[in-house]
Amino acid sequence: MNEIELVERAKTGDTKAFEELVKKTQDKIYNLGIKFFGNKEDAADLLQETYIKAYESLPSFEGRSSFSTWLYRIATNFALMKLRKEKYKKISIDEIKKRVDGTYDRNDLSDWKDNPYFHYRNEELKEILSSAIDSLPLKYKTIFILHDIEGLSVEEVAKILSLSIPTTKTRIHRSRLYLREKLSDYFKKKGN
Amino acid sequence: MDCKRIIKLISDYIDKEIEETEREIFEQHIRICKRCEAILESIEKTILLSKLLYKKKKIPKKIEKALYYQIRIRYKK
Numbered sequence: 001m002n003e004i005e006l007v008e009r010a011k012t013g014d015t016k017a018f019e020e021l022v023k024k025t026q027d028k029i030y031n032l033g034i035k036f037f038g039n040k041e042d043a044a045d046l047l048q049e050t051y052i053k054a055y056e057s058l059p060s061f062e063g064r065s066s067f068s069t070w071l072y073r074i075a076t077n078f079a080l081m082k083l084r085k086e087k088y089k090k091i092s093i094d095e096i097k098k099r100v101d102g103t104y105d106r107n108d109l110s111d112w113k114d115n116p117y118f119h120y121r122n123e124e125l126k127e128i129l130s131s132a133i134d135s136l137p138l139k140y141k142t143i144f145i146l147h148d149i150e151g152l153s154v155e156e157v158a159k160i161l162s163l164s165i166p167t168t169k170t171r172i173h174r175s176r177l178y179l180r181e182k183l184s185d186y187f188k189k190k191g192n
Numbered sequence: 193m194d195c196k197r198i199i200k201l202i203s204d205y206i207d208k209e210i211e212e213t214e215r216e217i218f219e220q221h222i223r224i225c226k227r228c229e230a231i232l233e234s235i236e237k238t239i240l241l242s243k244l245l246y247k248k249k250k251i252p253k254k255i256e257k258a259l260y261y262q263i264r265i266r267y268k269k
């Protein structure tokens with residue numbers, strides 16, 4: 001049975017069909033939680049809240065988006081609510097803009113090609129990137145996770161977050177440039 | 193097109209959200225401009241590295257059980 005049929009059945013109260021939908025999507029939502037929070041406990045909470053809400057709201061699901069996009073939307077909203085209370089120090093949006101707009105003017109563009117510190121197993125580098133992602137303002141962090149890490153399309157992300165396509169694109173672009181800058185900083189420090 | 197304009201287009205290029213004519217101009221520029229080429233490449237590497245930060249995990253059994261428990265107690269209502 002495909003997703004649409006399962007949703008139709010689940011809407012009529014077929015709990016087996018609902019559980020089938022959960023089975024098909026649970027790993028995705030759990031992993032999304034890990035990406036948002038970085039720990040199992042919060043990811044497990046997110047998982048529960050998402051499916052409870054999905055079960056309760058199923059009668060009003062109209063199928064305008066796919067079931068998994070709809071789930072992502074529920075999960076992302078829960079995550080945002082929780083993350084807003086987080087104490088992690090965020091950088092300001094102005095700071096991002098300032099750094100990103102300067103990308104061209106800075107003359108120290110390091111060529112990563114021959115950089116001995118750039119390799120995919122450099123744990124220190126991963127650590128830097130990971131905390132840089134955490135330090136992004138929520139609006140940016142969410143988008144970066146959904147688009148660049150999770151691999152959802154610009155259109156899907158815009159739908160999930162109820163944003164316009166241009167706004168979504170701008171935030172994707174700025175997040176990338178900012179994170180790239182952070183890695184460049186690290187290389188510069190290592191070079192000295 | 194100048195470098196600033198090219199840098200603005202980088203993400204659209206990576207996401208294949210760029211128009212055909214712009215894409216051609218973009219690629220032409222990248223071929224002759226080392227700086228923009230380096231920026232494009234480093235952004236692509238940043239994205240790839242970000243993806244590698246997370247290995248896909250299966251839900252631990254305990255968490256899965258708790259999930260189904262939470263769902264099922266709502267069925268009878």
Ligand SMILES: [Zn+2]
Nearest residue numbers: 195225227228
């Ligand atoms: Zn250039």
